[in-house]
Amino acid sequence: MTARTDTPADLRAPYDRRRASRILSGLARPGLFTTRPRQPRDRAFVYTSTPLRPDPGTHLTYSQRLYLERFMRPCRAAEVTSATHRMTWTDSAGIPNTGFYRDDGLGPQVPIAVRETVLALWQELGPGTELDDRISALDPAARGVLAGTTTDHEPIDIFRVGIESAGRALAQHALLSAHTPYRTAAEFACGMRDSNIFAAVATRWFWELQASTYRRGMIPVRLAVRPDGTIHYPEQTLTTLRAMKDATIGDAHRVMRRATAEEGMSTGEAIAHYHDDLDLISRQYALLSPGERPSCLAAAAHRVDGENYSVLPVVVGRFVDVFTHLIAECEATTAPAGPEAADDIPVHAEDRVFYVPDMTCKHCVRTIGGVLESMGIEVADIDLDSKRVVAEFRSPRNRARAFEALRDGGYNPVGESPETTRTDPRG
Template structure:
């Protein structure tokens, strides 16, 4: 079904209710444990700038998009890993040597895949989606970045996984000493709710890709953890700065230049895309709320998507983390010489996770005169016309500067182990 742009309506609470009605009683109830598997990964240390604990990419992102956050408020990963998941898709992640190691990002990815599989085979959910009215679809079109309900839920599941893996950079400052203890601790400490209410979307996605987090924990008497007061104040300031910048761009476009809202978004796509165009549409004085975290009364009962999903996510993660065997292997360095074969037009961007990423990656490549023929959000595969190995190398460097980690390694699925 196709909904025209003029039929769309920006309404966060209405969009949240549409999603809650689709999700209730709970998403991914049929998620199954995958087979035991052996997953190989490569590992490389992050290289901070001289005299700093941050890399160049981290420092540049901090200075441009995280004001007024200070460098001393940011924790960086010590290592980046790369692996191929059980669906044969390349991935990258980060960990800190003082924490829980590579098991958290790898098990997190397998948990996400299990939930995605359950989502895609949920016939009742597919039926409810098919029954959406034009008005309901128009609300999703006008309010959300990913307009199809399946895509919205899929990205939301992945965001929950990112939150777990990213906060694991801080595990050494918590009472939790194993991946299972940490996952349960994050759930019981309501950290996912804090991410939903304190962070904004682009901050979480971009800092995750760069292996950094601007958070500190304060341990409570009951053994749970909370964001420190300094963290809460900084996150609020960053979000307010982001909203103000979005409003400034939209106000200039609609009042000074006389553009309509849709024309303003089209003209200032890059600026508004980086800081989320939804914030530009918020009424003055309004603060955004996560659609999954909003509470609703449905059939006389209180319902919110986030806590139900996080319970299921945590349960699966704890089980999956015990079923994986990890093995570090040596990485092959990519050569920058020789001819570029036709099949070498394809590469993978493991940390591409939403339509914003698709537009950013496409825009980066096209700004270099590189035509993008195919970009698949599910498999993370991109096909582009590189002029030479050197041209591809420079394009990859530009993507890394944007916070992405492209790879040319051919995917090979994780090895399933026979359960006896």
């Protein structure tokens, strides 16, 4: 989720997915990544692991089941695979992370190595590169197209989000590794690349589905093996993904039709008034012309300097290359279990304060407050700028349960300010 609001300038900017995709391709060629000496980082990680507890009679947790029922129609529970464990760790940039794995899969090293790969590639997009020079020379009209078409306006942020989404795809599909012929994480990453699974995610999924299911440790697809050993989505998976995407587009269009045709709002007024209904991603679907299918900006091919060029294979190729090196360097050990929290121990004043590094907008504020209040926890203050939350916990066990509930919603609460440990992941 990206913290931004729609300004009048945004709403006047042209919405043109094809042109936005061409602009990004022009920026990425002839080289998106600049190989440079990587920052020396400690690759030894200590993580904590918590088993996911499914609801009775299902293999899904309450959070997974609720999201499935509310936002993934017509996907069925039988089509969803859940992680068995949630893990938390601090990456080499000092940033708290949450990931998921299955105990019959490739293990906790995959989410860790995925995150380290993201950090490494963000560094390769850093200042002083040829990409940085091309972005600086971008004309105002092109910037206007990106502002009017994309959720993240700045080109560097668009590329960074694309890298992160490639990592999500790899870590999320690793939940299905037991159903593939690949037996190591490096083999699995190369198999996903060679089987064009990254492209399938970019073109078949819709953005919010990937982000939201990833945060909940679930994946709504199956994998089948071809005779040549590559993998693919079976027909039922493709049918379900298309139906979910169509339902999301339909929801966005219904909101816009009601606002503009029945309530007499302009497009800008409708997007501003129904911001929560449309959210940040559905806003883009709401602006699609009738009958137009949304296309992934990175997946579209363009003629650049007389050759066909697409950003997606460049990102995927580099991501897999770096991941296969870093997975061998990352050492993951489990943190020793701490003492069981008790219900009859008072909460210290400092334990009423915690931070949520990935709280980025007012929607997040309302969600976090709603989760706590639904558990009978009084919320004294939530400050979006500092990511600081003050809540009246009844006991350490009550606090631990609240943190678990927030993690079920995709947030990563930490007991100390992220500013005390966070370093700039851009290098």
